[in-house]
């Protein structure tokens with residue numbers, strides 16, 4: 001030790017003062033045995049002031065017990081190594097301020113004594129730069145994050161815009177479709193009217209011509225037969241016109257309803273009386289038998305229109321020699337009327353369309369008809385909180401049921 005101390009004043013000093021790193025050498029007791037000028041300056045000590053002091057004075061107080069400078073560990077080793085293993089190291093100046101350092105430890109032995117030479121670099125500048133870079137990186141990341149958010153917002157806005165345009169396009173398409181449908185309906189309506197009116201009108205003309213030919217008094221029954229035919233066909237045309245007028249009123253939202261108190265039998269009698277004129281050979285209508293005491297508060301015209309449509313259909317779509325039952329089922333606050341026929345029925349695959357306006361099933365196309373009766377019945381009844389439903393089996397028959405409230409008061 002002594003020899004080492006003596007020699008350090010020359011070669012060591014020359015060498016160590018020439019380099020910019022701080023050099024601190026400690027003995028096995030961790031006492032500082034020498035330090036160069038760079039180390040003294042770095043830690044804020046006067047030359048020679050550190051000699052004999054414990055290494056701890058160079059280490060921040062909060063670390064001095066746990067600081068990774070386990071010098072004694074190195075005393076037994078010969079390999080130089082860097083300290084810190086990736087952790088930040090700090091040095092403590094005489095004025096207690098701390099600063100970041102990088103340190104390498106080099107254990108060595110001289111004249112039987114072990115020492116550790118610590119090479120210390122003040123890395124304040126580098127650390128500051130690192131911090132600045134880290135700060136810049138953080139700012140950059142924040143900027144990227146902000147830009148990404150802004151981009152996301154733009155994408156969302158764009159998507160919203162696309163959606164809005166698509167909606168608008170759909171609406172335009174929809175109104176175009178409606179307009180086209182309306183045009184189709186108008187064309188259909190015109191051809192339907194011309195077609196539907198042609199046959200009864202020529203029937204009326206024929207009957208009128210024939211009636212005119214029976215001039216004798218004895219031919220009165222023949223005249224009456226033709227007059228009945230004329231009456232029927234005029235009624236039929238009248239019904240069609242009423243249906244068309246109903247459609248127009250429903251479409252224009254101008255359907256008005258009038259509530260009255262009236263006996264059910266009055267309407268049923270009238271409808272069945274008129275329907276009897278349309279019956280085919282040996283067809284008959286079974287009158288409901290329990291209705292004499294029933295009084296309703298409902299729209300009489302709508303009830304008449306509904307029953308007329310359903311009973312006329314039952315006659316039209318049933319063959320000769322079949323029965324049509326009219327059954328009335330009174331409930332506490334509503335009334336159901338069933339029209340049961342033994343006719344051709346409605347093909348199952350077409351049943352779901354039967355209330356669509358102008359729809360006619362394929363097994364009905366040879367008969368006269370417009371396909372609007374059921375549609376009107378449904379619209380009117382539903383406007384009055386009623387319903388119309390049916391069950392049908394092809395070639396067996398159909399049952400149409402209307403149900404409506406019996407003591408409804410108009411709002």
Ligand code: ADP
Nearest residue numbers: 313314317345360361364369370371372373374
């Ligand atoms: P139209 O009788 O003038 O064709 P409707 O709207 O009254 O029009 O009826 C629509 C369709 O429903 C008819 O064309 C027919 O195919 C079917 N339909 C209605 N009532 C019956 C019934 N009682 N039996 C069989 N088919 C029926």
